[in-house]
Every structure is written in structure tokens, then in C-alpha cells.
Amino acid sequence: MRITCPVCGERSAAEFSYGGDATIEMPALDASPEAWNAAVYDRENPRGAHAEFWQHAQGCRCWLKVERDTLTHKISSVALVGKAAGKGRS
């Protein structure tokens, strides 16, 4: 599996570390324990399209949002997240 980093280009998946499901929105700090438990523990875990975070830990160290199919491992999009969102090569 290779991931095309918007900063560094196409690299082996070995250079990246996984950050998990990117669809989870962390609740407000004063949200109910139930809302926090759900965000921390409950996952959709789809067989198919999955939005997920990866960090290019052994490259530019940017965090990326990757759309990948969990059955075929095919990657359909990679984007920078955080302050760099929207930047980088496409």
C-alpha cells in the first residue's frame, strides 16, 4: 500500500502511522459523559469507503485525511488537515 502525501509525494505505507476514523467529532468539553463515551469508543467500522487519519511520521510529519476502501485498500483521496488544510500538491 502506498499513500501519496500532498507534501512528499507517493510513499510506502511504512512511513505513515495510523490515526483512525476521521469521521469522529470530539464533543465539547462540557458535553455529557454519554457523548464522550460514544466518541471515544463507538465506531462505524465500515467494510468499504472509510475516512481516516494518517500521519506522515517518517516524512513531513503532516497529518493527512485519507479516503480508503477497507476491502480493497484502494485510496481515493488524500488531503492535509489542520493549519495546512487545502495546501500541498494535489
Add this chain to the structure above:
Amino acid sequence: MRIGTPIAGAIRSAVNRTTIVAEYSAFSLLKNALTGNRDWKPAWRAAVPKPRYDVIIVGGGGHGLATAYYLAKEHGITNVAVVERGYIGGGNVGRNTTIVRSNYMLPANSHFYEWSMKLWEGLSRDLNYNVMFSQRGVLNLAHSPAQMDAYARRGNAMRVAGIDSDLMTREEVAKFVPDLDMSRDARFPIHGGLIQRRGGTARHDAVAWGFARGADRHGVDIIENCEVTGFLRDDSGRITGVETTRGEIGAGKVGVAVAGSTSEVMRRAGIERLPIESHVLQAFVSEPLKPLLDTVVTFGAGHLYVSQSDKGGLVFGGDIDGYNSYAQRGNLPVVEDVVSLMLTMFPSYGRLKLLRSWGGIMDMSMDGSPIITTGPLPGMYLNSGWCYGGFKATPASGWCFAWTIAKDAPHDLNSAFTLDRFHNGAVIDERGAGPVPWHH
């Protein structure tokens, strides 16, 4: 290999001459050998779904089959069907590296896995099927004084729970596993280890086939090539059966034991989110060799476990690939990692050829511990969250799940393995890794 005493077997096969499913004995082996092995009977019937059962188990892996077996044997509930999407043995039960151990530290896990160990110790006799359970020991290597301390703590916790464990010095390890690289200047020098001598391996296929045959003998229908595509409900919302690729089947109770497919199957019952992620774990086997490793060894400064199968292949594996996956194949970084750890431990294995590698989909729970519970819907029961370690759990998982289904309440041994522990702070995080399933 012991296949029951010949005389008892011969008598049994004489008595059962009219049965349609296979009996094995020295006599039947000889007879079939002399007649070209053309007369073997299938080990279980190819059942056709009936309109209704008292209990339906979704998933014909080790856990589903064991559940059906113990429902019949322990609770007298025999109007049971096991509904399997593919064929018996095609899931993780036939893909794992077959290590059996009960060297846990947290009480809920240690008692549960020790009960499993005790069931393993009598399993071949109980099923009258040789599952080739071999208590050759499971040795965890330590690579620093601190790790020796941690192992002493774990070993003591095990002993307090009535489970065998022994610390081994460096010299004892060197003698016990002569091929290990014991050099003092190794990158991760071996300081000693913790061994559970009652641990070992079993023949995975035989476990699936033995439980399948045992369940079948009690009248359980094993329905292969039958995928559950949905769930039937009555007006109150209670689950009353399943929709399958072979039609609707009614049921008093439905137990789900589908390992890596848990989220997808439960979604068909309207449960959209669970504390489970599916991840791929790879395993590897070398070309067959003469006996050279008579125990199970695990590396302590990375993740690698290796044993030698009865066919002679070295069977080994390491970490999960580490990202959500439903593909029963992994990627190369893990192959490289596993092979390099293997050569770190056993430099002399460098000349061996790799015969095969494959993957299976793990139901990784958020705390690394399993779920065996009533619910989450009325009429439904859930068995999941086995991570890497569900093969050794097979007998106890089936035993506890059967109890839970029969009595509508968990046994003491699985009362901590609830689904709501993730929402009430009672998680069982053996590794202390937090809610990150790919770190368990």
C-alpha cells in the same frame, strides 16, 4: 498422534455402522487405507434450513460451533442451527497460529482463559476427536531487567489466580530453546523469560471439525453457504429470526459470533456503532522441516510468536497491519517486520523458504478484551471482540456464550465481558493501551 484406543474405537464403529457420519478408529483407518479411502463419510450432515429453531447461531467459526455444541451438551438445547456464510473452517478458526495460553493478569481475563485451558485439557476426549492439543509450553522472552520484573509480576498474578507460570533465567532459556541467539551483544539481549508450561498449540482445523461433528451428533443443523442478510423482528422489536441467502429462518433466540464481520452483521440489525474495529492480521508458514522447535516462543522487544506445526512448518506471526481492513491479505511492511524479528531471534532460520502467508480479519475491541453478552437487542446475544486471541478462547467462549443464551444471563466467568462496560468505565484493558484498537 492418538486416535482413541483401538478396541474402544472398533467397538464404537461396529455399533455405529449405520450412522451416516464419520467415526475414526485404528480399525476404520486401516479399513479405509486398504480400500483406497473411498468410503469415508462426511463428519457432519449437510443440513437444509428448517423453518424454525429454538436457537440460531450466526457464524460457523470455532466460537459459533462451540456454542452450539455446549448448548446441546450442557443445556439440552438441541433444536439449534449454525448458519455459516461460507464453509466450516474458512474464517479465522482456520487461519490462526493456534497458540493456546492463559497467561493474563487482570482477573476477568485470567479466570476466563484458565477455564478455557481446562476445557482444552479434556477436549479431545470430550469430543472424541483428536484436536492435537499439545502442551509444549509458551515462553515469553524478556530483554531487560525491567521486563524480567514485569514478568515476575505477571507470573505472580497468574499463580495467585491458580495458573501455572515459571520465570526462567537466561541459562534456562538457552538450554530450553537452543537455537535462540543468546549473544550478549545482541541488539535485544535475552535476559530470561516467563513460561506457561501448560500452554501450547492445537490443530485449528480439527477444533472446527471436532466441534462441528460434536454439535451435529447432538442434532444441531450446520448450514453452510448461507449468509445472514438481515434479522426478523416482531412488533415489540424482538429479534425472531434471520433473513438469509437461503430464505427466512425463525428462531426463539439468535446468537451472533461472526468475529471480524461483527460490525457489518450487526448493522443488518440496525446497530450502527460498536466498540469494535476490523483489522487484518497476517500469518506465515515456512517449508516443512524436521523437528527443531518443540515449544512456542514469543519475542519480548517487538511482536513475534513462532511454533512448529506437526507437519513441520514453522508457523509464525506478529502485529496486525494496523489500519481498518476487511481484506484477508496484508501489506509488505508487516512481512518485513515479522521476518526481521524472526531472524533476530533465530539467525539460523535465515536459509528457510517461506511457503505461504495469509491474513484474517480480527474483531479488535476498544480495550482488547472480549464481549460475551445478552443483547444488545431483545432476543439477540453477542459474542465478539476477540482481537488476536480468540482461538485459545474457543472452548470457554462457546461454553460461556451457550450459558448466556440458555439462561438469559451471563455466567460469572463472562459477566465482566459486557458491551456497556465501554460506557460505564469498566473497561478491561490488559495492555493499558487505551481506546486504540490497533494498539491492543
